[in-house]
Amino acid sequence: MHKKKKTVMAVAVLVGGLAVGLWTFTRPAPKRITAPTAVPVQVVNVVREDVPRYATGIGSVLSLQNVVVRTQVDGILTRLMVKEGQRVKAGDLLATIDDRSIRAALGQANAQLSQSQAQLNVAEIDLKRYKLLTQDNSIPKQQFDQQQALVNQLKATVQGNQASINAAQVQLSYTQIRSPVTGRVGIRNVDEGNFLRVTDANGLFSVTQIDPIAVEFSLPQDMLPTLHELLAAPAPAKVNAYMGDGTTGTLLGGGTLSLIDNQVAATTGTIRAKALFDNTTEKLWPGQLVSVRIQTAIDRAALKVPPQVVQRGIDQHYVFRVTGDKVEVVPVKVLYQNSDLVLISGVNVNDVLVSDGQSRLKDGAHIEVVKAEPLATLADAGGAAK
Incomplete structure (x- = not known):
């Protein structure tokens, strides 16, 4: 009887141990409480500046002023006074054209003027005499009128001769080509010795x-x-x-x-x-x-931030502002932007805003502020990767 009780107790202990072991292996594992992962970001401060x-x-x-220099008279180009690319001032002599025929025409016009002037002088003297003789009826009034007409004719001839001289002098001035503007001489189209015509379209060169x-x-x-x-x-x-x-x-x-x-x-x-x-x-x-x-x-006194700070939402722009180790979403209004900067309203000067890493952020997210790697470090890493 005593032996039977021992056997029953051993079986009970064994069953109890098996139950405890089974419960130990089959019970659910306790849940681990994990802290939220901080998102690495880079930040900048809002600054106030006068921004153009x-x-x-x-x-x-x-x-x-860009002038094509052309000849105004036909003739042979006798001399070029400037070089290509040379700087010239208005009035500088650029080139000369053969002027012998024009000078001959000017001399002839001067001779004709002298001849006409001499004839006019004699006619005016005779007119004065005829005027005195008509006062006592020594000569007919008709003879005086004819002399007056001759004087007027000779005066017109003198004026015509003077006009011819002026025209010849103008033609003579055209044989000296001067710069109309201050500038630089371009590539020339002709050389000395060429016969120039007024109808030449290209001209000698340009002055710009x-x-x-x-x-x-x-x-x-x-x-x-x-x-x-x-x-x-x-x-x-x-x-x-x-x-x-x-x-x-x-x-x-x-x-x-x-x-x-x-x-x-x-x-x-x-x-x-x-x-x-x-x-x-x-x-x-x-x-x-x-x-x-x-x-x-x-x-x-505008509030300025880099362009990458401002994010575009469905119906408005916003930024992530740092508050402690978290961020909050702040709506902003864009006043002006270009490739270098954005002017905004809705934040305060010296506010800390996220400039990189926004893709993983939401309102209230935990962050870790990191510094941007220097350019030299990035370059060295790129070279090592190669």
């Missing part, structure tokens, strides 16, 4: 004014009210010309807005404008294509 606004366009450089110079450019017609305001302003609006892009290209010169065209181009909806530039360094060249940037206004 600009309008950009494509323009072409135009000379204020380089300094000052103009730039003509086009802007959207929506800019017309702004352009009118700029022209009416006391200080002329500043215009910069660049080689290449208007923000990263090479600055060629600075000028001022001078005029706008009197009509809008119906086919393109643009308005043409012109700016004047001092071009002492001659970086601007006629016919050159340039990018133009004109200052249209200045926003005083």
Whole structure:
């Protein structure tokens, strides 16, 4: 009997152990409480500055004066006084044409004038005598009238001779070709010894004014009210010309807005404008294509952020503002933007906004602020990867 009780107790202990082991292995694992993962972001501060606004366009450089030098008389080109590319001033002698035939015609006209003048002097003396004789009826009145007509005829002849002399002198002046403008001589089309004709279309060469110079450019017609305001302003609006892009290209010169065209181009909806530039360094060249940037206004004490800070929602723009280790969504209004900056309202100066990493953010998300890697580090990493 005693032995049987021991067996029953052993079986009970074994069953209990098996039950405990089964419960241990089959019970559900306890849930782990994990902290939310922080999103790495980069941030910037809102700054307050006076920010100028600009309008950009494509323009072409135009000379204020471009003259094709042509002969005004037929003749042989005897001498060229300038070289190609030479700078000349208005009135400088550029070339000479054979003037011997014109000088001969001028001498003949002077001789005819002297002859006519001598005849007129004699006729006027006779007229005075006839006038005295008619007072006592010594000669007929008709003879006096004829003498008066002869004097008038000779006066007309003298005037005609003088006109011939003036015409010959004008022709003679054409044999000396002088520069009509200050500028630079272009490539010549003829050489010394060639026979020039007035009908030659190409001319000798051109003289182009380089300094000052103009730039003509086009802007959207929506800019017309702004352009009118700029022209009416006391200080002329500043215009910069660049080689290449208007923000990263090479600055060629600075000028001022001078005029706008009197009509809008119906086919393109643009308005043409012109700016004047001092071009002492001659970086601007006629016919050159340039990018133009004109200052249209200045926003005083504006809130400025980089373009990547502002996000676009379904019906409004917004930013992520940092509050401690979290972010909040703040709606903002975009007042002005370009490729370098955005002016906004709806935030305060020195607010910390997220500038990179917004794709993983939502309102109330936890963040970790990280610094941007220096450019040198990025370059070294790129080289190592290669």
